[in-house]
Amino acid sequence: MAEESVPVLRYEERPEGPVVVLLDQTRLPAQEVERVCTDVPGLVEAIQSLAVRGAPLLGLAGGYGVALAAARGFDVADAAEQLAQARPTAVNLAYGARRVQGAYEAAVRAGGAPEGAAAHALAEARTLHREDAEASDRIAGHGSALLEELVPGGGLRILTHCNTGSLVSGGKGTALGVVKAVHRAGELRRLWVDETRPLLQGARLTAYEAAKEGMAYSVLVDGAAGALFAAGEVDAVLVGADRIAADGSVANKVGTYPLAVLARYHGVPFLVVAPVTTVDLETGTGEGIEVEQRSGQEVTELLWARERGGAGPESGGGFSLAPVGAQAYNPAFDVTPSSLVTAIVTDQGVASPVTAESIAALCSASRTGTTGSGNGMMRA
Ligand SMILES: CSC[C@H]1O[C@H](OP(=O)(O)O)[C@H](O)[C@@H]1O
Numbered sequence: 001m002a003e004e005s006v007p008v009l010r011y012e013e014r015p016e017g018p019v020v021v022l023l024d025q026t027r028l029p030a031q032e033v034e035r036v037c038t039d040v041p042g043l044v045e046a047i048q049s050l051a052v053r054g055a056p057l058l059g060l061a062g063g064y065g066v067a068l069a070a071a072r073g074f075d076v077a078d079a080a081e082q083l084a085q086a087r088p089t090a091v092n093l094a095y096g097a098r099r100v101q102g103a104y105e106a107a108v109r110a111g112g113a114p115e116g117a118a119a120h121a122l123a124e125a126r127t128l129h130r131e132d133a134e135a136s137d138r139i140a141g142h143g144s145a146l147l148e149e150l151v152p153g154g155g156l157r158i159l160t161h162c163n164t165g166s167l168v169s170g171g172k173g174t175a176l177g178v179v180k181a182v183h184r185a186g187e188l189r190r191l192w193v194d195e196t197r198p199l200l201q202g203a204r205l206t207a208y209e210a211a212k213e214g215m216a217y218s219v220l221v222d223g224a225a226g227a228l229f230a231a232g233e234v235d236a237v238l239v240g241a242d243r244i245a246a247d248g249s250v251a252n253k254v255g256t257y258p259l260a261v262l263a264r265y266h267g268v269p270f271l272v273v274a275p276v277t278t279v280d281l282e283t284g285t286g287e288g289i290e291v292e293q294r295s296g297q298e299v300t301e302l303l304w305a306r307e308r309g310g311a312g313p314e315s316g317g318g319f320s321l322a323p324v325g326a327q328a329y330n331p332a333f334d335v336t337p338s339s340l341v342t343a344i345v346t347d348q349g350v351a352s353p354v355t356a357e358s359i360a361a362l363c364s365a366s367r368t369g370t371t372g373s374g375n376g377m378m379r380a
Contacts, residue, residue, distance in 0.1 A: 006032045008167055009057060011064045011125065018071040020064045024051045025167060029208040040069050040079045047086040047093070050199060054168020055242045055278050056132050059092030063125035066100040070118035076104050088290040089251050089333050090242040091280040100124045129170045135275040135347035136171025143178030143273055143345045144185065146352075147236060150269045150342070154187035157235045159225060161194040162253035163205035164240035164273065175238040175273035176209060178345065183215050191217040192228060196253060198298045198330065222255050229266040237263045241274040241344075248338030248354035249286025254331050260340035269342040272354075276346045276366045279359060286335040296328030 009022045020037040026049060027033040035051055037043040043065045046052050052061050062083045069079030080101040084094035103124035107117035147156060158179055165176030172180050182188045191210055196202035203219045210217040220228070228234050237259055243251040250256070250272050263270035283289055297303060300322035322328070343352035348365040351358035 006034070008169075009052060009060055009064070011067060011122065018068055020061070020068055022046060022052045022061070023167070025053055025205060026051050028167075029204050037065075037068070039072070040065055040074060040082050043068070044082055044086045047083070053201075054163065055090040055092040055240065056136075056169045056174065056275055057167070058087065058090045059096030059277065060125070060129050060132060060170055062093045062095070062097030063100040063128045066097050066104065067118070067122040067125040070104050070114075070121040073114070076101055076121070087292055087332075089292045090278075091283075092242075092275075092277055095277055096125075096128055099128060132170035132275065132277075134171070135277075136169050136173060136177050138347040139174055139273060139275065139345060140172060140177045140181040142347070142350055143175075143238070143271065144181040144187075146271070146343060146345060146350055147178070147182060147187075147269075151235045154185075155189040156182055156187055157190045157192065157233055158182070158188065159192040159194070159228065159234045159237045159259070160206060161202065161222075161237075161239050161256055161259055162196045163201040163209070164238075165206065165209040167205050167209065168240065173209075174240045174275065175271070176206060178238055178271075178273055179215070180213055183213055188215060190233075191215050192225075192234065193217050193219045194222050194225060194255065194259075195219055196255060197222055201253070225259060226262055229262045229268065234263075234266070234268050236269045236271060238271050238273055241272050241278050242333055243283065243289050244272070244274060244279045244344065244359065245283045245286050245289060246279075246281045246359060247285045247356045248341060248344065248351070248359050249289065250336045250338070250341060250344075251286070251289045251291065251333045252336065254334045257334040257336045257340075260336045263342075264340050270340060271343050271345055272336075272341050273345045276348045276362050279346075279363055281360070281363060286337060289333075289335055291335065292332040294330045294332050296326075296330050299328035299330045300326050 006023050012019050022035050024033045024035045065083045066080050070076050080097040083097040100121050104117050104121040107120035165173035193206045194202045239256050241250050241252050260270050302319035338354040341354045343350050348362045351362050
């Protein structure tokens with residue numbers, strides 16, 4: 001039975017003014033510490049340091065951040081821009097910020113007083129939050145149904161990369177939300193958790209969530225995934241997404257693309273799981289996705305271990321893993337072509353095969369409120 005979790009992100013009206021409160025994910029799993037953001041720069045820093053992270057949750061952070069700006073009388077357009085630019089790859093961040101900005105500006109155009117417009121902004125952010133939680137539940141249903149079809153018989157051994165659970169969502173998550181549904185149905189035999197260097201979202205966060213759910217799970221170094229496939233120990237790979245281009249190319253945590261190649265080589269289903277809000281029809285192909293490049297220090301140092309007194313190799317007074325001054329290549333994401341993706345699982349249904357047409361069908365289903373069907377679409 002899942003243990004009670006600390007709320008991942010919430011907006012609070014306090015006597016001293018409105019705040020955004022978030023569970024600081026850089027402190028997990030050792031400490032459940034909340035961070036209180038009273039202004040947009042503070043929230044931008046939390047986003048850029050990954051104290052709050054994961055595409056759908058970044059959308060909520062963007063939305064609540066704009067609502068906070070409106071309530072505190074900050075420049076709303078400037079706030080939305082700062083938040084949208086905080087991390088370039090996850091499309092939900094800009095989507096959430098712009099959507100709440102739009103609600104605020106519509107209220108102002110309608111002649112509303114600033115306080116009323118701020119209330120509209122907050123209401124839109126809360127609607128976004130509710131929609132994401134509902135999307136998460138629908139995703140879990142579509143994903144577990146697809147797994148039953150692709151790998152009948154239960155006893156599933158699922159490999160996942162990075163973290164895609166309640167720590168990235170208003171609900172139970174995306175890919176890990178599907179795994180939770182499979183586990184609660186008694187159909188999960190083992191969850192293989194890629195540690196996900198360099199920031200260890202798998203070892204720190206997915207393991208944290210899996211333990212709370214009572215799952216049988218094992219953490220592995222990213223480089224060990226190939227041996228698991230070769231040993232026939234993987235029945236399916238489930239990963240999240242930060243941006244899905246119109247042609248079905250998928251930007252996700254670095255290390256996803258090699259897993260897709262391994263899965264194809266070994267004939268294992270490779271499922272990308274995301275809300276349809278992560279699809280960006282304005283980006284035609286994977287080449288158009290901006291991949292965030294992060295500090296090389298994340299690769300060459302055990303940054304958080306030092307700041308939090310964790311155990312770890314110490315050299316030269318720091319926690320350096322490489323010679324001081326070593327250069328490092330640290331893209332936060334990579335892009336997987338649609339040809340290597342078995343299916344994209346969303347709250348609006350499943351796209352398989354993954355083509356521009358099946359992606360467009362998912363998005364039109366979202367706009368028209370009808371769950372996708374036909375042209376490779378599975379019924380919800
Ligand atoms: C379902 S969104 C989770 C997605 O976000 C992660 O990136 P980051 O930890 O840098 O925010 C990773 O790409 C996950 O798949």
